[in-house]
Amino acid sequence: MINPRRILTAGGTFACALGVGFIMQNAASSEPVATEVSMGGMIAAAPVQAVKDNFTQVSGGSGPIPEQEFRGKLTGITLTSASIPTPPKMGPQPKRLPANPVNGAQIAKAALTDQTILDLPPEEPAPAFSCDITMNAKALVAAMAEVTVNAPCLVNERFTLHHSGMMFTEVTDSKGNSRMIVPGLSPNAVFMASFPNGEAAMASVSLDALEFYERAVIQWQGDSGLQLHALEYGAGYDDPGHVWADAAGDFEQMARGNRGVLTRLGAKDVPNARLAEVYTFPSGAAQKPGDIHLSVEAEITSANCGRDITAQSLEVRNGGTLRARDLELAMPACDATGDFLVLKNMLNDLKIARK
Structure with a gap:
């Protein structure tokens, strides 16, 4: 803060100097004059009164000018100041924190006391859904087996059933199930279902009745046009003893020992x-005793003419050892479509003895 005494002194000094000069130039006038003095933003306004006293102006001489004494009086000096900006009012301030510290342990304890904690309801387990493939086999009459496959994640999917070297393709239904009636080729029958994605399942069953039956198998892949024919007891083609795909026989007659199927x-x-x-x-x-002639025939069709076909035969006699034989055959040109090739050595004839 500026000292008022220093302002007064400075104001008085400047006032005196201005007064002296004014008197020297206008000695004859005795009217008071208002003079403004500016100093660093501080302004002094005062009427100045000149008093004529023993004052002599010396001019034209040489040597030092004798000191002149001025006796005047300055009156009516008023101090003023420039406008000082008023600082803005203080904005809203946050409330002061309490003097005593907050005890966190007490707060936690109060929360536990004031609020009731309920047990969460038990989570219900989601319904289980398995993609495992299951397979079962059950013995039937005539050394047959009922084989079932359940693959819930492989609906309408093809698979291959394997049994003692025999292989054939089947397809699951819209629920992933398949049911098959399969002639057994081994007393201790093992069945396996294999899917294209590499998954598989197995099942087994005992077929002790196999020793009372003779079985012959022909198997192939694709449109080979192969057929198995059995001529029982000297029957000819299309006779009652001719058993093939279009005349497959009757299980009731087989159970009585009269016919094959x-x-x-x-x-x-x-x-x-x-x-x-x-x-x-x-x-x-x-x-009755007698002979049964077994043969394999291949029909020449537009699907197999002029190309090679492959096949395999399997035979089991009275539950004994299984015998296999492979076939590779070059089919005639397509101008022979509709004809048949008879393969006599693929299967052995059966000789039925009297019981």
Whole structure:
């Protein structure tokens, strides 16, 4: 802050100087004059009164000018100041914190006391859904097996059923299920279903009645046009003893020991499917002795003409050892479409003894 005494002194000094000069120039005038003095923003306004006293102006001489004494009086000096900006009012301030510290432990304890904590409801388990493939096999009459496959995540999916070297293609339904009736080729029958994605399942069953039956199998893949024919007791083609796909026989007659039956396996409508035909004769319950001629025929069609086909035959006698034989055949040109090739050595004839 500026000292008022220093302002007064400075104001008086400047006032005196201005007064002296004014008197020297206007000695004859005795009117008071208002003089403004500005100093660093501080302004002094005062009437100045000149008093004529013993004052002599010396001029034209040489030597030092004698000191002149001025006796005057300054009156009516008023101090003023420039306008000082007023600082803005203080804005709203946050409330002061309490003097005593807050105890966090007490707050936690109060929360636990004031609020009731309820037990959360138990979480209900989500319904289980398994993609596991399950498979079962059950023994039936005539050494047959009922084989079922359940693959809930593989609906309408093709798979291959394997049993003692025999293979054929099947397809699951809209729920992933499949049911098959399969002639057994081994007393301790093992079945396996394999899917294209590499998943598989197995099942087994005992077929002790296999020793009373003779079985012959022909199997192939694709449109090979192969057929298995059995001519029983000297029957000719289309006679009652001619057993093949279009005259498969009757299980009731087989149970009585009179006739054999043919079982066709595989989904023939699936592209490039594996198919099989199995002929079964009840040698252990045969009513008469005799011979049964077995043959494999290949029809020449537009699908197989002019190319090579492959096939395999399987035979089991009275539950004994399984015998296999492979076939590779060059089919005639397509101008022979509709004709048949007879393959006599693929299967051995059956000789039925008297019981």
